[in-house]
Amino acid sequence: MTDKFISIEGISKRFPAPGGSTTVFEELWLSMARGEFVCIIGHSGCGKTTVLNILAGLEPPSDGTVIVDNQSIEGPSLDRAVIFQSHALLPWLTVMGNVAYAVASKWRFMRKDDLHRQAQKFIDLVGLTGAEHKRPAELSGGMKQRVGIARALSIEPKIMLMDEPFSALDALTRGTLQDEVRRICLETGQTVFMITHDVDEAIYLADRVVLMTNGPNAVLAEIVENPLPKERQRNDVHRHPLYYGVRNHIVDFLVSRSRNFAEEMKDTNYDPRHVPVVRPGAPQVASSRAATLDATDPGRARGPRPVVAAEGATPAPSGPALAQHRA
């Protein structure tokens, strides 16, 4: 975890409101390694899309910065592809037109047939061969989302930012697309930041799941390390002994803790720069990870950090619930 490919440094977002301003979220700190898959979960309206837009460079943060590859981001970049929640296809272009538009934007002087070939490659990759000449209006929801994915992948970005890419799909299509996205991201070594509402999806896809509290004034409550092995199959992830531990931990958070986190924060001496890392079901690993972090993060080594101690002692604030599952 020495590689901070993406580093979110103390970003806040405020919107003007009648009689002052509302703070959507405050002081978010998070770093991601190259090739990592991070999912963020939180209730509707807590500011997930806003965070993603800031990462994309579509909106500036009110405070703080985001550093990608040692450079603070100034605006959108072709290195960071976005898959929009609403798929955002251009309805006057065909499937090929939409993907080729992205390719032509990245490689401005590419020859027409090369451009075509690059677009075709990614249309094939998402399984839309044969639908190249259809317009978005003629496609099903799942197919539209595939076009969005093909468009994002076709520019061969370093980072993929996905805003609930599968939420509008039926369970079957969603499963297939999850598999495909996971395979493609692993193959191409993408660093992925994905918003989701689906706990199972997060556990299947993510290396780490970031839990966000309810807005306004949302914060990152916890980072859940996924204890499942990187090699996983969709059909049997739920059979992994730690699966329900992780799942219940996240669901517990969403059901109750996300609302009352402000009180919890006071008790646990919460520090936004060092969001507690938990690894449900495997306490010893969590503490060793905290130690490694301690050693590698100079900011963390300074000054006393009661949180770290708390982390080591009780890996998960909802320890009892987890113990239940381990029992």
Add this chain to the structure above:
Amino acid sequence: MGMTWRAAMVSLLLFGLFVGVWHLATMGSGPAVTMDPEYAKLVGATASQGKSAMPGPAEVGLKIWQHLKDPFYDRGSNDKGLGIQLAYSIARVMTGYLIAVAVAIPIGFLIGMSPLMNRSLDPFIQVLKPISPLAWMPLALYTIKDSSLSSIFVIFICSLWPMLINTAFGVASVRKEWLNVARTLEVGPFRRAFTIILPAAAPTILTGMRISIGIAWLVIVAAEMLVGGTGIGYFVWNEWNNLSITNVITAILVIGVVGMVLDQVLARATRLVTFPE
């Protein structure tokens, strides 16, 4: 039977009914009163035979046929074929209209893309828009000193506003997500204008163009009546002065048909650029 067919049948029926009523209403009712033939000749058929001053459908049909047979004759400034007069009007409308397109669409883009320009130009547009285009005529005649160019100017002015307002509206309401797609792909301003904003706003822009051509065609008749010389509007006025109601009715029908054709051409064009969502 399809809806189209049934509608066509009803249309035909209504047309027949209209022509029938028209025919009956304008039919002569024979000599109304016995009068001195000298006197009858003096007052004309209208008064002496109870014949209506309004021509009947047969007369108008005959007139139309005559015009269709020889639309482009030219016997001096007061007697030109209907085709020539129409050509003058259409040429004026097209010139004024195309200049308006060339002005309204770029300025509309500017207004639509820049909230500052929108705010600062808004008062001018609000004041200029409701002015009847004919109110510009004296000013145009005074400054341009040419009746034909003045009509073109009036057409320009009246076609400008719907296109300007629609273009600005269409450009301003391009979906944010499409603009965001362009932004994440680092698309430059020119490419964005032509590949995102133009296709997205095209249906709205063309709707404005369609409204404009309709208004331009309404206004040209009035403008030509006012300045005289040539054109279908002048023709109507001239035939009224000649008391040739048959020609007036013929011209009215022709004005309607040309207006419909212009409208349909733009309706087609609008359909071409409309995308399903």
